Amino acid sequence: MKIIEPLLQFVVFPGFLFTAVAGLIFSWIDRKVTARVQYRIGPPWYQPFMDILKLLGKETMIPAGASKRVFLTAPLIGLAGVTIVSTLLCLADFDPNLGFVGDLIVVFYMLTLPALAIILGGFSSANPLASLGSSREMKLVLSYELPFILALLVPIIKSGGLLTIGGILNYQIAHGAIFASASGFIAVVVAMLCIQAKLGLVPFDISEAETEIVGGSFIEYSGPPLAIFKLTKAMLLFTLPLFVVVVFMGGITLQAKEVAWGILKLIALLVVIVLIRNTNPRLRIDQALRFFWGPVTILAILGVVLALFGH
Amino acid sequence: MDLKTKALTKSLWVFHMSTASCNNCDIEILDCLTPRHDVERFGIVLVGSIRHADVILATGIVNRNCRDIVKKMYEQAPKPCFVVAVGTCAAGRGIFHNSYIVNEAEPLDKIIPVHAYIPGCPPKPEAIIDGIVKLIDKVNKK
Numbered sequence: 001m002k003i004i005e006p007l008l009q010f011v012v013f014p015g016f017l018f019t020a021v022a023g024l025i026f027s028w029i030d031r032k033v034t035a036r037v038q039y040r041i042g043p044p045w046y047q048p049f050m051d052i053l054k055l056l057g058k059e060t061m062i063p064a065g066a067s068k069r070v071f072l073t074a075p076l077i078g079l080a081g082v083t084i085v086s087t088l089l090c091l092a093d094f095d096p097n098l099g100f101v102g103d104l105i106v107v108f109y110m111l112t113l114p115a116l117a118i119i120l121g122g123f124s125s126a127n128p129l130a131s132l133g134s135s136r137e138m139k140l141v142l143s144y145e146l147p148f149i150l151a152l153l154v155p156i157i158k159s160g161g162l163l164t165i166g167g168i169l170n171y172q173i174a175h176g177a178i179f180a181s182a183s184g185f186i187a188v189v190v191a192m193l194c195i196q197a198k199l200g201l202v203p204f205d206i207s208e209a210e211t212e213i214v215g216g217s218f219i220e221y222s223g224p225p226l227a228i229f230k231l232t233k234a235m236l237l238f239t240l241p242l243f244v245v246v247v248f249m250g251g252i253t254l255q256a257k258e259v260a261w262g263i264l265k266l267i268a269l270l271v272v273i274v275l276i277r278n279t280n281p282r283l284r285i286d287q288a289l290r291f292f293w294g295p296v297t298i299l300a301i302l303g304v305v306l307a308l309f310g311h
Numbered sequence: 312m313d314l315k316t317k318a319l320t321k322s323l324w325v326f327h328m329s330t331a332s333c334n335n336c337d338i339e340i341l342d343c344l345t346p347r348h349d350v351e352r353f354g355i356v357l358v359g360s361i362r363h364a365d366v367i368l369a370t371g372i373v374n375r376n377c378r379d380i381v382k383k384m385y386e387q388a389p390k391p392c393f394v395v396a397v398g399t400c401a402a403g404r405g406i407f408h409n410s411y412i413v414n415e416a417e418p419l420d421k422i423i424p425v426h427a428y429i430p431g432c433p434p435k436p437e438a439i440i441d442g443i444v445k446l447i448d449k450v451n452k453k
Contacts, residue, residue: 031351040349046321047354053318054365059389061362214359222362222389 014090023234055227065126074121075228081113096166122217133216137207143292150300154187177250186303326364332371336398
């Protein structure tokens with residue numbers, strides 16, 4: 001019984017299955033809002049599910065010269081990372097006392113696993129465009145991790161040096177959301193920009209760049225491995241807004257009214273992400289690096305300093 | 312109709328293969344994706360890589376230089392993958408029928424299997440959508 005319970009938590013609720021369904025619905029919201037912004041009607045709600053089902057039924061092609069083992073395990077690494085993050089986040093959210101010391105750091109590291117999977121997959125597929133996409137993704141990871149970790153310092157400082165998600169949640173339940181303070185607001189803005197890059201959406205879809213390097217790291221992927229990558233991206237679309245809601249916006253507590261309010265917060269964040277995506281052109285990689293290490297990092301440092309002075 | 316076929320027909324990802332065309336058909340294909348026709352309603356998305364494709368939209372006469380490339384492209388697409396010949400040139404050579412630039416013995420459907428033909432020079436977006444609908448019906452009946 002002791003083994004089955006965590007296994008169920010990882011595979012069914014709130015782990016893989018729940019996040020996959022929620023993520024696919026979120027990716028439908030993304031496509032629908034995009035369509036409405038462009039005066040189109042957009043796909044029906046089951047469209048992302050059909051895409052994944054279809055890809056699972058297609059042939060898997062491994063390019064000649066690719067390292068087969070890395071090529072096929074890379075998508076699984078990303079999927080494992082995002083599953084662990086969503087499980088830890090949801091469990092901490094349902095019961096703030098459940099977490100362990102340092103789970104915030106674990107979540108932070110696991111969030112880079114999907115990017116790592118994209119880099120590995122691109123480099124192992126023996127395609128020059130995929131390698132180009134992967135090297136861009138690598139530079140993008142280097143650029144957004146610094147402001148992201150600075151933004152995360154704000155809730156840690158505010159809650160008095162607590163390194164647990166549950167601790168930060170308890171602090172927010174007692175003192176109100178971190179988002180409401182000046183430093184918290186700056187931290188959320190910085191975190192949202194980093195999330196846009198983590199999701200690989202415009203203006204930071206430099207590594208995928210359909211119109212210049214035709215899909216970047218994913219160019220050689222077909223069938224089930226591509227389905228897993230698409231699923232990972234969809235799950236990130238749910239997990240990253242959830243991360244912001246839990247760490248900065250007071251989380252989602254398990255009461256009927258609060259759950260509805262929490263889902264509204266998640267969808268509002270998602271719509272902000274989609275609107276940024278639809279109203280911006282793609283940056284070059286050097287522009288993105290300069291953007292993240294320049295204004296965004298300075299803003300994040302300002303947030304940390306304000307938090308240290310208790311604002 | 313099993314789930315796999317249903318999922319396939321509900322989410323056709325289209326790859327655009329221009330084999331020595333005059334670009335008119337290519338422009339009409341892009342018209343299908345604009346807000347007026349919006350084929351994403353039916354799950355049809357234009358993809359950039361042949362590895363993601365479910366449908367190859369071939370436009371233009373296949374000239375001598377293109378022949379091997381067309382064959383290689385089809386081999387690189389993950390199966391099941393359908394080919395649609397868009398425009399009179401791809402379907403039956405059109406005005407280039409006896410031209411020196413084409414190999415008389417090998418039209419597009421001799422090089423790779425073609426599942427649907429859409430005539431027109433260029434075909435209207437409505438005609439292209441109609442052709443795709445007929446392709447879906449054909450796949451469902453199989």
